[in-house]
Amino acid sequence: MFKKIASLVLALVMILGACLALGSCGGGNDTVKAALICLHGDSSTYDKNFIDAFKTACEKKGVEYTYITDIDEKTICYDKAADFADQGYDVVFADSFGHEPFMLQAAKEFPNVQFCHATGTMAHTENVSNFQNSFASIYQGRYLAGVAAGLKLLELYDTDNDGAIADEEAKIGYVGAWPYAEVVSGYTSFFLGVRSVVANATMEVRYTNSWYDEAAEKTTALALIDNGCKLISQHADSMGAPTACEERNIPNVAYNVATGKNTFVIASRIDWVPYFEYMLDCVINGKDIDTDWTGTLANGAVKITALGAAAAEGTQEKLDEIAAKLKDGSLKVFDCSKFTVKGDHLTEYMADVDTDAGFTADTNVIKTENGVTFFDESTFRSAPYFDIRIDGITEVQ
């Protein structure tokens, strides 16, 4: 018996040895290697957006690549990032906010590898040369999506074509992930887009306290619909809210994905291909990557999807017109004359731009240019810092 086991073990070890020998072949040192770390898999619309863009950019640039999904915002993120560095990868990208401290930790340990992180806030103050943040001015896309939503409300309820609808028909709902600046900035810009079309629009926001929780997102959307919301949008990464809307025949404005459902109006999304291409070019050519890169409508990172089945007529023309104004800067999304906070228009606002544990407000982000006073989002750093609760939006905790 012992001999049998011994020979079995020996055989296994030999197979293992052969496997490892085969596995370690290939992959010279000259090609650039890039790795992507994702919080979830492709069932999350947010992560799928990164995976697809990463594949596209790497294949276009002829870069060897790999990715790993379902990596929690824990030390395992550092373990994977460091492991990629061990394996000779030249650049590692992580896609979730909570991955940041772990990417930074890896960056400090491996100065010759680039560590890039989406949605983070620390790169511009940490001064670690191989650690970078990136994000896009998605508020521009959300504003456009809001305009499409407003037009949809008009199409549904403005039967006498006077451009106005009743207050209860102007109530919309928003499924948020966390009560965090990224989400607040997103829903406020969406709301301002709606308001630019429907002046008396109001919005109810409910949080799921998770970036990805399909069941919670669905029940939250249903609760909003039950509470009288006529249109739903979301900043959460699953198909929960779109599914709820489809069940109740309520128009839905999505994020990062064209849901293809009958109630789908439009989605705003960040196209990460421009950043990934830029990042890979820098690595291939040995140049420094921008410490804090912001994508915009102008550089192609902020996108809106093709209109869905539920979009109102004439939406595309209107969106083209507004997108042009946003691109040339003649229209500001957070124009302070367009919204009030507790009844007043903002003239100064100190935001927490330089991240610290105390959440200290450190920078005045209100600017005036060409006679327009506006909240200057995503210029002091790429990640959003608009965390003001404006009038017309109710948060239900």
Add this chain to the structure above:
Amino acid sequence: MDNQQKKQAQVKKEPFFRLVKRDTLPVGKVILIYAIAIVGSLLLSSIICSAFSDKNPLQFFSSLFGGAFGSSRRIWLLLQDTALLLGVAIALVPAFKMKFWNLGGNGQILVSCLAAVACMYYLGGKIPDFLVIILMTVTSILAGAIWGVLPAIFKALFNTNESLFTLMLNYIASGLVAMFISIWVKSGSGVLYPLPNGHFPNLFGSKYLLTIIVFFALAVLMFVYLKYTKQGYEISVVGDSPNTAKYIGIDVKKVIIRTMIISGALCGVVGLFVAGSIEHTVSTASANNMGFTAIMATWLAAFNPLIMMGTCGFIAFVDKGMMEVRSAFGFTNDSIANIVIGLVYFCVIACSFFITYEVKFRKPEARSTKTEGGKPL
């Protein structure tokens, strides 16, 4: 059909097969059966994974073993994961031996992790680090013990169902963690970044070694405790028959409560190391579901803490290996990997069934002889 024929038809219905408990198999044979099950299930897994990608089964094995043993970092992490899981397994085993189904490992780890992080959050930087670490140790072990003893008290006094009770406490623990994070994290992001103080020291320059040594040592102690001490004996008597325990003068309530304090406190040690040595922060995912995964490790090891070193190592190996397979095979989510992991566990658990029981089929000739005189032979 007359009565006689009906009777005959009824007695003919002897089951096609039946299960018979085996005599104990020799250890060598048992190991061989397990080895075959593992190799077989991995071969099957390699075929499944290859079917869903452009890679071949050989690459599956290279990734699987490479992912677990491919570099010194990977080996350390494998050992660290093994040690943590072993910590939970030895925490659960005294309760299980007592037939007290502690399904609250996750909650017990979470509250102790929370307690340790609370010390780091409120005291870190204000008092010397070694004091923070001492306080972390005391509070987190205490928190785990309280979370463990609560259901035990209710079980001992009111005979409540401990499975449900411990499960429910998991949700409360998770809610508590979420609540404290929302208090501590002012930005509302729901992510508490790792805290700078109260980190456990490196041992011989390795940040993994302390965790590994502590839990492997605790496993040996648990083995001795269960096998050679009076308390260990009491636990197995209470588990086998509470009435017997009562008649021979064992205070069953006391044993239940005492054992669950130990069980919860050991989960507390796991939470302490998760907070102090590995994560330096807390989230609702801090327990990493080890409270449930460890259940399998204890059963596969037949409640023997020394064998658990192997079963925990195997679970950690499959986990680490499959992570590399996912990456190497280009899977864009973890569902195929989870199917494979489930399949491997299924094969291993199934073979443990066949080691305990033997399947006996009805003998063909029995059909004609069995019904003579209307009685089964």
